[in-house]
Amino acid sequence: MRRKGFLTIAALVTSMVFSGCMSSTVQKNAETSPPEMKTEKVKEETQGKADSNTESKSTDAGEIGENKDAEETGEYTDITLWDGMTDGDGNTLMQALADGFAAEHGIQVERVVMKMEDLRTTIKAAINSGEGPDVFSYEIGAGYLGVLANSGLAFDLTSYAADHGWDQLFMDNAISSCTFNGKLYGIGNELEALGVFYNRATFEKYGLKEPETYEEFEEICATLKEKGELPIMVDDLDQWPGYHYESLWTNAFAGCDTMNEILALKQSFNQDKLAEGLDKLHEIVTNGWTIDAPLAMAHDDARKMFLSGKAAMYPTGTWEVATFGGEEGLGDDCGFFFLPSPSGTETSGVFGLGGSFVVNAKSDKTFTAIKFMEYMFNEENVQKWYEASYMPATTNAKIENYQISSLFMDWADSALNSEKQGNNLDVLMPTKVNEATANYMQELLAGKKTGIQCMEEKQTTLEEEVKDGNYEAVIK
Structure with missing residues (x-):
């Protein structure tokens, strides 16, 4: 799960007033004056067209499957989108998608942009009050989308997806990660992986190459330490990086098949291979291969150290590809590899989804909302x-036709051709399990808990959540 510094909205804005008549507008939460939201007009080129369609398209298709005529005649209506793309290229992308869909159908897409943690704290109350969006981005997993599904707040997309071949359009995990009790409640988007970024120039300086086994990875760390370099950055002041370290080292040592069995509740976390992986992570600290106090290092500061060449490697997620491989990062000097498994075992990448798109089950505009979701992912x-x-x-x-960086091309090619994919655990775990993980990973890095103690705690907490109905088996 991608985490950054989030602003917390103190209370739900109980009434959303959208001003102006345009193809798409953005409402953005103002960090300088929470919890109110400010409205920013961004485009008005289809104002007249939208006005002329207001009366004729004021009624949406409603429940998909109950109004086939609307699907056949193409009756579209204004919709509201909430999404977490607050910055840079992501914000520009979502605005272009909203504007493009609005212009194509002569409607308005009112866009509310907010930090994901703010969206999470407001969405349930917004939907229940009738002030919620028609379509919104949300985090996957039993503790997030699963809660909305079980509460009747997320629209059941099962029939529509089956009728329109979504199993062919979307990867398996985009569908399985949003399926609860056999029904589909969203579509996972933004495939991400966890791995190790490295400085190619530093590696070349000492004649190093990407490791194929964990033993080779350790040899690289030892060599860099001997040469006076900081081999690898490990930071956990913000706590959420600990989630990713756990996923990386447990998947590497247990393998994705075992991890899938655990997520399917056919095996348990408290086993030796997973514990060994976490103990190996702690050895990186005790061997002096990282900074002396990982718990005192903030993620943003750690990134700066890596980008300035002060650390040779940095384990984190591929959402950093644009920054690390861009002109303001390391450019072509940035490489990426999956954390390798011990000799004799198969290495598989650790994958996850950055979130999903969901349709409000209480919206009367589900037809247009679903069509917008489909539109976002056409070729x-x-x-x-x-x-x-x-x-x-x-x-x-068709990545060979795209204008993307060499680092992104390498990562995308690896992902699209990966036969086995390990799991980023935190996006699939209930909230209480993640809270326990955040705490015991800090204790692990500080040497206060062993790997097996951490895994015992995780298993115990998961069993409690299963008993309380907050987690069901994830079948891959």
């Missing part, structure tokens, strides 16, 4: 995702 728009340095979880990409 033309998939290219826009890639060229904005995002990788949608679809099967219709």
Whole structure:
């Protein structure tokens, strides 16, 4: 799960007033004056067209399957989108998608932009009050989208997806990660992976190459330490990086098949291979291969150290590809590899989804909302995702035709051709399990808990959540 510094909205804005008449507008939460939101007009070129369609398209298709005539006649209506793309290329991308869909159908797409943690804290109350969006981005997993599904707040997309071949358009995990009790409640987007970024110039200086086994990875760390370099950055002041370290080292040592069995509740976390992986992570600290106090290092500061060449490697997620491989980063000097498994075992990448798009079950505009979701991932728009340095979880990409960095091209090619994919755990775990993980990973890095103690705690907390109905088996 991607985490950054989030602004917390103190209370839900109980009434949203959208001003102006245009193809698409943005409402953005103002960090300088929370919890109010300010409205920013961004485009008005189809104002007249939208006005002329207001009366004729004021009624949406409603429940998909109950109004087939609307689907056949193409009756579209204004919709509201909430999304977490607040910055840079992501914000530009989402605005282009909203504007493009609005212009194509002569409607308005009112866009509310907010930090994901703010969206999470407001969405349930917004939907229940009738002030919620028609379509919105949300985090996957039992503790997030699963809660909305079980509460009747996320629209059941199962029938529509089956009728329109979504199993062919989207990758398996885009569908399985949003399926609860056998029904589909969203579409996972933005495929991400966890791995190790490295400085090619530093590696070349000492004649090093990407490791194929964990033992080779350790040899690289030892060599860099001997040469006076900081081999690898490990930071956890913000706590969420600990989630990723756990996923990286447990997947590397247990393997993705075992991890899938655990997520399917057929095995448990408290086993030796997973514990060994976490103990190996702690050895990086005790061997002096990272900074002396990982718990005192903030993520943003750690990134700066890596980008300035003060650390040779940095384990984190591929959402950093645009920055690390861009002109303001390391450019072509930045490489990436999956954390390798010990000799004799198969290495598989650790993958996850950055979120999903969901339709409000209480909206009366589900037809248009679903059509917008589909529009975002057609072949033309998939290219826009890639060229904005995002990788949608679809099967219709043609990356050889895209203008993307060499680092992104390497990562995308590896992902699209990966036969086995390990799991980023935190996006699939209930909230209480993640809270326990955040705490015990800090204790692990500080030497206060062993790997097996951490895994015992995770298993115990997961069993409690299963008993309380907050987690069901994830079948891959």
